[in-house]
Amino acid sequence: MTQELNPIPWGAQDRFQAHFIVKTTRDTSDENILSRTKLETKGHFGSKRVSGVQWIGGTLAEALNSDTELKNMITRLSYDDAQMTIEPTKGAVRIYGKWKDSYNFTITKELFAVYDRIASHIKRELGSPPVQS
Amino acid sequence: MCDDMKFSTEDKLAKSFYRHIYLWVGQIPNMHDSESDTIHLVNKHEEYCELLKKIGIAAEAQPLDTEEIEKENFYSKNFSNSPAMVTNHGIITLKGSNIDEVQIIQRG
Numbered sequence: 001m002t003q004e005l006n007p008i009p010w011g012a013q014d015r016f017q018a019h020f021i022v023k024t025t026r027d028t029s030d031e032n033i034l035s036r037t038k039l040e041t042k043g044h045f046g047s048k049r050v051s052g053v054q055w056i057g058g059t060l061a062e063a064l065n066s067d068t069e070l071k072n073m074i075t076r077l078s079y080d081d082a083q084m085t086i087e088p089t090k091g092a093v094r095i096y097g098k099w100k101d102s103y104n105f106t107i108t109k110e111l112f113a114v115y116d117r118i119a120s121h122i123k124r125e126l127g128s129p130p131v132q133s
Numbered sequence: 134m135c136d137d138m139k140f141s142t143e144d145k146l147a148k149s150f151y152r153h154i155y156l157w158v159g160q161i162p163n164m165h166d167s168e169s170d171t172i173h174l175v176n177k178h179e180e181y182c183e184l185l186k187k188i189g190i191a192a193e194a195q196p197l198d199t200e201e202i203e204k205e206n207f208y209s210k211n212f213s214n215s216p217a218m219v220t221n222h223g224i225i226t227l228k229g230s231n232i233d234e235v236q237i238i239q240r241g
Contacts, residue, residue, distance in 0.1 A: 015240040016222070018181060021202060023233045034211055085212075090205045095232075099240055107181070109188045119231035131231045 015099040017053065018107065020115045022122045023091045032058040033125065040133040041079060048079045060086065062127050073114050080104075081111050086118065095124050135222070178223030178237045185235070191228040192235070200224045205240055216240050 035057030040050045053074045055061035064070060074082050080098055087094050095115050120130035178194050185192035197203075203224060208215040222237040 016177065017238050017240070019207065019236040019238065020232045021234040021236060022231065023202075030209060030211060034209070087209050087211065089207065089209050092202055093204075094207070094236075105181075107184050107188065112185070112188060112190060116231050123231055131229065 009101050009103045010037050013101040015101060016105045017096055017099050018105075020095040020119065022095075022119045022126075024091065024093060024126050024128075026126055031078075033060050033086060033093055033122070034058060034115065035061040035064065035086040037074065037082060037084045039079070039082055050075045050077065050079055050082045053082060057086070060121065063121050063125065067117070067121065070114065070121075073117065077111060077114065081108075084114075084118070086122070093126075095119065095122075096132055155208065176223060177239070178225055178235075181237055182225045185225065185227070190230065192225050193228075195224045197221075197223050199239055202236065204208065207236070 035055050038054045038056050039050050040052035040054075040125040044048050053071050055064040074084075080100075083098050085096055087096070095118055139208065146234075146237045176194070177195075182194040199219075203221050207219055218241055220239040220241065222239055225235040225237070227233065
């Protein structure tokens with residue numbers, strides 16, 4: 001029996017999360033900003049791929065659903081990276097994904113571009129001009 | 134010669150055995166490899182800052198506990214599965230992006 005050449009880390013490990021924060025001075029209504037992705041997938045286990053994405057939430061979710069380019073960008077991400085939550089807290093709106101162990105706790109250009117585009121929608125929702133990147 | 138001053142054959146053998154071990158331990162070659170003994174410890178948010186810089190984002194890791202956002206709640210408690218205990222690992226400020234800051238947190 002041959003040994004697995006690239007074993008997936010398992011067991012009790014440190015889990016990290018990166019919160020991408022858009023600062024705000026306004027009091028944001030939780031119902032309008034609170035949003036989450038609902039994914040349509042194909043395949044199972046390691047071959048699971050994202051085939052479609054729907055945002056569930058308030059007015060921000062409606063704006064994100066109308067952005068076709070953002071949806072295409074999210075479908076190109078891995079299943080783990082495509083699971084996102086947008087949560088307003090005091091003085092900020094946070095965008096974050098899943099908890100990851102230290103081996104998988106990285107950021108890619110594609111993932112950052114998605115977060116940046118979501119942040120531009122948040123800024124429009126809050127009435128601030130978004131940065132053109 | 135009284136009995137307790139006599140050394141048995143087993144005692145003599147044991148003494149010679151341990152003497153040889155003592156001499157052998159002194160001759161063990163240096164076990165250290167070529168790596169340096171000093172390790173540069175990097176904070177988690179500094180490590181993440183380097184990853185952001187690698188993908189072309191202008192990022193700067195801030196010293197711990199200097200930003201107001203670190204003192205506030207990290208979750209809005211709208212979701213029941215939000216963790217109750219988290220550890221803050223610091224803030225990274227970004228420039229030229231719609232995202233103002235990145236905060237690294239650890240579960241537990």
